[in-house]
Amino acid sequence: MTTYLDHAATTPVRPVAAAAFAEALEQVGNPSSLHAAGRTARRLVEEARESIAADLGAHPTEVIVTAGGTEADNLAIQGIWRARAGGGRRGLVISAVEHPAVLEPAQWLAAHEGADLIEVGVDSAGRLDLDDLERSVTARTAVVSVMWANNEVGTIQPIERVVEAAVRAGAPVHSDAVQAVGQVPVDFAASGLDALTASGHKLGAPIGIGVLLVRRELGVTPVLHGGGQERAVRSGTVPVPGIRAFAAALHEAVAAGEAEAVRLRHLQEQVIDGVLGQIPDVHLRGTPAGPGRLPGNAHFSVPGADADALLFALDAAGVCASSGSACQAGVQQPSHVLAAMGDDDGAARSGLRLTLGWTSSEEDVQTVLAALPAAVQQARAAFRPRKARRQPQEDVKVGS
Template sequence: MTTVYLDHAATTPMLPAAVEALTDQLTAVGNPSSLHASGRHARRVVEESREQIAQALNCRPGEVVFTSGGTEADNLALKGIYWSRLRSSNRGPRILSTAIEHHAVLDPLHWLGQEEGAEVELLPVDTTGRLDVGALKSAIERNPDDVALISVMWANNEVGTIQPIDEVVELAGAHGIPVHTDAVQAVGAVPVDFAASGVDALTLTGHKVGGPFGVGALVVRRELEVTPLVHGGGQERDIRSGTIDTPAIAGFAAAVEASVKSQADHHVRLSALRDQLVERICAIVPDAIRNGDPAHLLPGHAHLRFPGCEGDSLLMLLDARGIECSTGSACNAGVPQASHVLLAMGCTDAEARGSLRFSLGHTSTQADVDALVEAIGPVVERARAAGARKGS
């Protein structure tokens, strides 16, 4: 049975350029911190990769700090900036974020609140999943000196809504408050310009842009002090110690470069496929409801609610037909609970449980959409029948 993969927001297949760059380095020997010829060769690969990423994102090479992925980069940004701000700036303990962040942000914030005395304020979003900028403004102006940092994701991983980062930066900048953004879903999908955005720290990861697992980066302005989480050899500006993975970094950089170069074409093609997917599904299932902000949306995200259905049932019925999608973040897979993103958008628990995310990527085709459209009618019927039997 042919697999129809519609879960690119969880991870996307590696790009050929990334595979080539990775495999070219797998048999090379040399620690990038060693001084001999092999070490210098490895260091050159790492620094050239750093320059590739910097050029793609319009930042300085020295602002790219390599990590093991998005979760580590988010933790480093939130904890490292918070600690530094409290120590060196005499700022207050408040951290402002949103209720729809990925758990790689929410869980460190929760930890900072429990263990470090941080006062975390999760700001509301509207029914499309877009930040209430007025609420952010009020939260800042209540006492700007108490705000250590602000963290707002560039685009939501579940519903695909793009956040008003420019407005966040403007409000924060007026009071000298640093802004971190988790841009894991945005890089390669929409234009991401670090310098022009005005953010102070930005998270990205390899496997979302067609690179390998286990590698990512925190792009952080040189002027911003960040307290390290890991201490050791002082690699990566002494912000993130540890021997860095030269092959993975080479593959990561190649993927970032390739995905950013093709972003405009990618956006046009995937937006058209996604809009067709939504339109055709809604024609077959007329009461299906689209989640997210159609005016500010990632090109590959289609998040739909199917009244009377359990999302887990829909997912497994589609999976049995070789169609792979998700009910939300892959990081919460196997946990039968309603999406915190949809609940924050005003959905009831039942509504949140009845949604599916179809996410398209660079390997998605018309045939994938056709297969989903062909399957969705019978699958929804079976899921509703199963729900009715369960209810009775």
């Protein structure tokens, strides 16, 4: 039997979302068609849009349907920056610990379209350097993007302070809230944000559906061109089953939010206390457990243990865990998040992320605590320090 402690990568589909998805599959019709079947499909989409808006504190017209969090982040970064770059605002400010779906499009714009990119630093707990942010956001800034909560170490960022700095400079601000939605209260209108990303499969909907909340008055240059759906911001036929499942999963997660956060924090404390109590030299990364950290996240540095070897050992014991962002799984490079927090190459390769979700139980916690000592011992026995690799003189990072 598998013990699943990788909910930050993806969480099991909720029965209510699976039922909504299956029901919508039986409905034929393109939501853009004018006939009766099309109008029925459109009604299902708009009902889902209204439900999502209500649960996230937005207006229904502010909900732009995408194929997931990565597309929503790319649309926010590229679309908002391009809408302002022609007017002389070429600045782009992000945090150094953003998800690759924000970091790489920002770096691409800097390399290929002349964006003036600034990556704001963080402290050893992954908290944004607010003084650095204040210096970085100016009248030339086209967009600011800071994640609500970090996907690797669980640190919650001071979004209110980020918005204040952006407003003073007249710059719109986006937040990747993929990890935050469903774990902590998220209210788009109250936050003061101009754009916000959420992803269905982090909530218990199927993979392949997400939303970008965009204030109605905010100009966004499309990244996809075609039929002009979704306010002409994101062309493409809206997937009726996907958005229905997203709305169902989100509603259940938000409705259970406060009680579920209490339950997850209790399990989180057991994980943290158990790991620190039985494994020598292990360090908890990110902010301490409490209001500054996601309730489902426990991230550790395990000195002298290669993360891949540790994960393989846990997997052999029936435990699913991760070392960091699932979007970089299999890539042999240190975590950019841990590096930004001050870790050297070896420490940045030794991360262990245990993340809890709606299916997690005390039995899961006890299983991983029982398996971890032997797994760490195996990983440390197999550890071989990596030699530094000489980089080409002209090594330009490209990708999105």
